Amino acid sequence: xxxxxxxxxxxxxxxxxxxxxxxxxxxxxxxxxxxxxxxxxxxxxxxxxxxxxxxxxxxxxxxxxxxxxxxxxxxxxxxxxxxxxxxxxxxxxxxxxxxxxxxxxxxxxxxxxxxxxxxxxxxxxxxxxxxxxxxxxxxxxxxxxxxxxxxxxxxxxxxxxxxxxxxxxxxxxxxxxxxxxxxxxxxxxxxxxxxxxxxxxxxxxxxxxxxxxxxxxxxxxxxxxxxxxxxxxxxxxxxxxxxxxxxxxxxxxxxxxxxxxxxxxxxxxxxxxxxxxxxxxxxxxxxxxxxxxxxxxxxxxxxxxxxxxxxxxxxxxxxxxxxxxxxxxxxxxxxxxxxxxxxxxxxxxxxxxxxxxxxxx
Amino acid sequence: xxxxxxxxxxxxxxxxxxxxxxxxxxxxxxxxxxxxxxxxxxxxxxxxxxxxxxxxxxxxxxxxxxxxxxxxxxxxxxxxxxxxxxxxxxxxxxxxxxxxxxxxxxxxxxxxxxxxxxxxxxxxxxxxxxxxxxxxxxxxxxxxxxxxxxxxxxxxxxxxxxxxxxxxxxxxxxxxxxxxxxxxxxxxxxxxxxxxxxxxxxxxxxxxxxxxxxxxxxxxxxxxxxxxxxxxxxxxxxxxxxxxxxxxxxxxxxxxxxxxxxxxxxxxxxxxxxxxxxxxxxxxxxxxxxxxxxxxxxxxxxxxxxxxxxxxxxxxxxxxxxxxxxxxxxxxxxxxxxxxxx
Numbered sequence: 001x002x003x004x005x006x007x008x009x010x011x012x013x014x015x016x017x018x019x020x021x022x023x024x025x026x027x028x029x030x031x032x033x034x035x036x037x038x039x040x041x042x043x044x045x046x047x048x049x050x051x052x053x054x055x056x057x058x059x060x061x062x063x064x065x066x067x068x069x070x071x072x073x074x075x076x077x078x079x080x081x082x083x084x085x086x087x088x089x090x091x092x093x094x095x096x097x098x099x100x101x102x103x104x105x106x107x108x109x110x111x112x113x114x115x116x117x118x119x120x121x122x123x124x125x126x127x128x129x130x131x132x133x134x135x136x137x138x139x140x141x142x143x144x145x146x147x148x149x150x151x152x153x154x155x156x157x158x159x160x161x162x163x164x165x166x167x168x169x170x171x172x173x174x175x176x177x178x179x180x181x182x183x184x185x186x187x188x189x190x191x192x193x194x195x196x197x198x199x200x201x202x203x204x205x206x207x208x209x210x211x212x213x214x215x216x217x218x219x220x221x222x223x224x225x226x227x228x229x230x231x232x233x234x235x236x237x238x239x240x241x242x243x244x245x246x247x248x249x250x251x252x253x254x255x256x257x258x259x260x261x262x263x264x265x266x267x268x269x270x271x272x273x274x275x276x277x278x279x280x281x282x283x284x285x286x287x288x289x290x291x292x293x294x295x296x297x298x299x300x301x302x303x304x305x306x307x308x309x310x311x312x313x314x315x316x317x318x319x320x321x322x323x324x325x326x327x328x329x330x331x332x333x334x335x336x337x338x339x340x341x342x343x344x345x346x347x348x349x350x351x352x353x354x355x356x357x358x359x360x361x
Numbered sequence: 362x363x364x365x366x367x368x369x370x371x372x373x374x375x376x377x378x379x380x381x382x383x384x385x386x387x388x389x390x391x392x393x394x395x396x397x398x399x400x401x402x403x404x405x406x407x408x409x410x411x412x413x414x415x416x417x418x419x420x421x422x423x424x425x426x427x428x429x430x431x432x433x434x435x436x437x438x439x440x441x442x443x444x445x446x447x448x449x450x451x452x453x454x455x456x457x458x459x460x461x462x463x464x465x466x467x468x469x470x471x472x473x474x475x476x477x478x479x480x481x482x483x484x485x486x487x488x489x490x491x492x493x494x495x496x497x498x499x500x501x502x503x504x505x506x507x508x509x510x511x512x513x514x515x516x517x518x519x520x521x522x523x524x525x526x527x528x529x530x531x532x533x534x535x536x537x538x539x540x541x542x543x544x545x546x547x548x549x550x551x552x553x554x555x556x557x558x559x560x561x562x563x564x565x566x567x568x569x570x571x572x573x574x575x576x577x578x579x580x581x582x583x584x585x586x587x588x589x590x591x592x593x594x595x596x597x598x599x600x601x602x603x604x605x606x607x608x609x610x611x612x613x614x615x616x617x618x619x620x621x622x623x624x625x626x627x628x629x630x631x632x633x634x635x636x637x638x639x640x641x642x643x644x645x646x647x648x649x650x651x652x653x654x655x656x657x658x659x660x661x662x663x664x665x666x667x668x669x670x671x672x673x674x675x676x677x678x679x680x681x682x683x684x685x686x687x688x689x690x691x692x693x694x695x696x697x698x699x700x701x702x703x
Contacts, residue, residue: 070467079466086459181551181578183454185479203462203488270455275480278552280452287449322463325411328442331460332418335447 052309054352055297055345059316066323073326081203087318088211089270090292091311093285095211095218096262098293098310102222103255104235104302105160107149108286110263112171115282117141118267119175122184122277131192138268139261145171146260150253160256168286175279183278186271197272207269211311214262219307231255235302291338292317295345304353316341408670409440410663411464413474414500417451419581421635422608422655425701426500429659430473437667442469451581452552454481461485471495471666476511477554479503486511495669497662497676500655501555514675517662519653519682521555525562527683528604528630528651532563533570535648535687536602536628540571544602545593549579549586549610556606559632563604575600579613586610590617594627605631608638611650615641634686634698642691652694653682656701 066074073079093110100107120141121134149167153160200206222228230251233241242248266285271277296313298305317338324334412430416423427443434441444464450456454477462485464472472489476482476498489496490512498513504522532538546563550556560576567574577593579586590613594600603618605611611631618624629647631638633655641647661679668674686694 073467076466079463082459082462082466085462086455089455176551176578179551181548182557183478183552183554187480199484203466205484273484274454274458274478275483276454276478278452278454280552281455284450284453284456318459321459322466325442325444325460325463326467331444332447335449 052297052306052312054348055295055309055312059312059319062316062319062323066319066327070323070326074323078203079322079326083318083322084208085205086321087314088207089266090285090288090317091211091314092214092266092269093263093289094292094310094314095214095307096259097289098296098298098305098307099218099222099231100255100259101293101298102235102302102305103231103252104238105153105252105255106164107256107259108161108164109145109149109168109171110259110289111282111284111286112168112175113142113145113260113263114267114285115277115279116171116175117264118271118277119179119184121268122186122271125186125188126184131190135192135268138264142264143257143261146257149260150256154249154252172279179279181279183276185276193272197269205273207273210269215307215311222307227254232303288317291342294342297349407438407440408470408667410434410471410473410666411467411469412441412443413457413461413464413472414445415457415475415477416445417581418448422633425655426659428701429656430663433660433663437663439663439667441663454478458482458485465489465492465494468492469494470670471497473497473499473662473666475499475501476503477501483510486513495666497665499658499662503554504558515665515678517658517665517679517681519680521558522562524651524653524683525559526566528559528632529563529566531649531685532602532604532630533566533572535630538570538572538602541573542602543573543575543600544604545575545577545600547577547579547590547603547605547610547614549581549607549613551578559606579610581609583609583612586613587616590614591620594621594623602628608633608635611638611641611647615646639691639695639698642686642688645688649685649687651682652684652686654684657681
């Protein structure tokens with residue numbers, strides 16, 4: 001994963017220099033340049049030029065810290081199954097949110113989307129529809145919610161933060177209405193539900209596999225394709241990107257749809273794991289997905305970040321949850337510690353970014 | 362090229378950030394140190410118990426449960442870890458399941474957990490059973506639970522369905538509800554299966570007596586919920602009896618009645634007890650509440666795990682309710698309540 005991550009310099013050159021140069025105006029978006037992309041790896045000490053390196057180091061230090069404070073239980077295979085499960089549910093949402101944030105937009109409706117689409121799936125299964133039909137409809141609803149977010153943001157020219165604040169409340173309310181506010185429980189067992197969220201081995205569930213698959217696919221798209229370049233360009237300098245022929249509207253719409261679809265996928269795999277769903281199940285995700293993406297190095301105003309960072313960010317949040325519990329610390333501290341970690345992580349990313357720029361050129 | 366000094370500075374920056382977070386964590390750890398335990402017997406080894414709940418920080422119902430559990434833990438020399446929701450996690454069953462799974466990973470001597478979903482906890486509870494970790498269910502279990510779906514050794518709490526039937530019958534006799542009368546039932550947590558069971562119990566009692574009912578769904582938010590109830594009262598002036606399904610709902614009803622000036626003119630009954638409900642009953646604003654002795658739920662669940670661990674005594678279901686509290690018995694019970702938690 002780390003090899004596909006984009007360096008500070010590469011991002012800057014795509015978002016800034018390359019995109020604005022006149023030739024791209026006539027020739028469309030530039031093709032990826034492997035030299036620019038991986039040049040940073042050519043020097044042995046260049047690892048710290050990558051914004052993920054700091055956060056990976058932080059994750060490793062948390063690992064050491066919790067291993068000591070928990071008396072070793074934190075390192076158990078069983079605990080890593082638990083951490084992988086809970087970070088997968090948050091992590092699938094975070095991958096979509098990260099891609100959207102890199103493109104310069106927000107989606108606060110992911111939690112409501114997560115619950116609404118999975119709840120429709122649950123109700124369809126209880127009504128006797130095939131599980132696969134429920135899954136397809138859930139993903140379609142997620143994509144549709146993303147599409148609507150994009151249309152409202154772009155064509156009504158409303159900041160996505162506000163547009164998706166509205167759709168968060170809208171879909172949260174619709175979810176309450178269609179379920180009568182209640183939890184929908186499904187007792188049906190099926191192979192598809194097992195492969196989505198059933199037990200894989202020990203305490204590890206299939207959700208973790210889907211998280212890895214999603215992260216690799218979106219990681220490759222974002223860091224290895226023209227679309228990925230567009231996303232960084234649109235998030236970095238939107239006007240410049242537009243002037244150099246990047247299809248800004250199409251790129252942003254794709255980001256919204258991907259983010260919405262992944263929120264629905266996270267809802268579907270969580271539902272498959274728990275066999276139940278309610279509006280409140282999504283509460284946790286909208287702000288924590290943004291927190292995980294920010295911890296992982298996604299800039300709040302776009303243009304910077306990586307899928308590897310988003311994956312590590314979600315992992316760190318789950319490690320904190322489990323580590324605090326196993327260390328005997330009151331879970332009330334979880335929220336406070338995440339707040340501190342978010343601030344420290346952003347401070348670290350900013351500082352590392354400045355150092356990389358200062359030392360790299 | 363990167364200059365060596367820059368590299369060192371980068372490592373130092375990352376290191377400083379992590380060290381700061383480590384300091385924060387260390388500060389948290391030291392503040393959670395428990396008080397020295399007074400042991401009942403010469404216990405050979407200390408026992409660790411995890412208590413996992415869906416308690417929201419804003420919910421006044423839970424503190425006596427935790428106080429009971431802590432009292433038992435310090436009396437018996439049990440190392441008790443209580444896992445609660447943060448505000449952001451309220452109502453999130455995935456978060457509670459994850460907390461339960463983490464508790465199992467700690468391989469404690471026992472686990473106490475609520476089971477507020479018919480299916481979501483199944484996989485984790487089977488895992489605990491397969492690892493021979495004793496589990497006591499507390500406060501909330503699915504109505505008509507099958508041990509093959511959610512295995513646990515015993516349940517300490519009330520049958521919410523039976524409590525619902527009791528509340529329905531109490532309302533019929535206390536408020537002299539005739540056949541054809543309509544009662545509004547305020548549900549502040551429609552996703553909570555305990556409240557759904559209570560509601561079903563009330564419906565069963567009302568159906569037998571020919572009393573009609575209508576459900577008013579609100580939320581955990583006290584003022585938004587009160588506004589919803591107030592709107593309902595305005596639109597339905599003929600409804601003269603309101604039942605809540607918990608203390609949050611009781612407060613919403615009383616607040617709404619206060620705002621429309623109908624306090625004490627409308628019959629109010631409900632479930633559970635907190636300092637506000639105690640006050641309402643003393644003032645005659647609420648006529649009865651169905652108590653489930655939350656302190657006992659915490660105390661007895663720890664005690665049962667201790668007895669199993671220490672002497673191999675098999676845990677038994679303990680019914681902690683329902684008990685009906687009215688103006689007649691609230692004074693003495695209120696004294697006990699004040700001593701155990703509010």
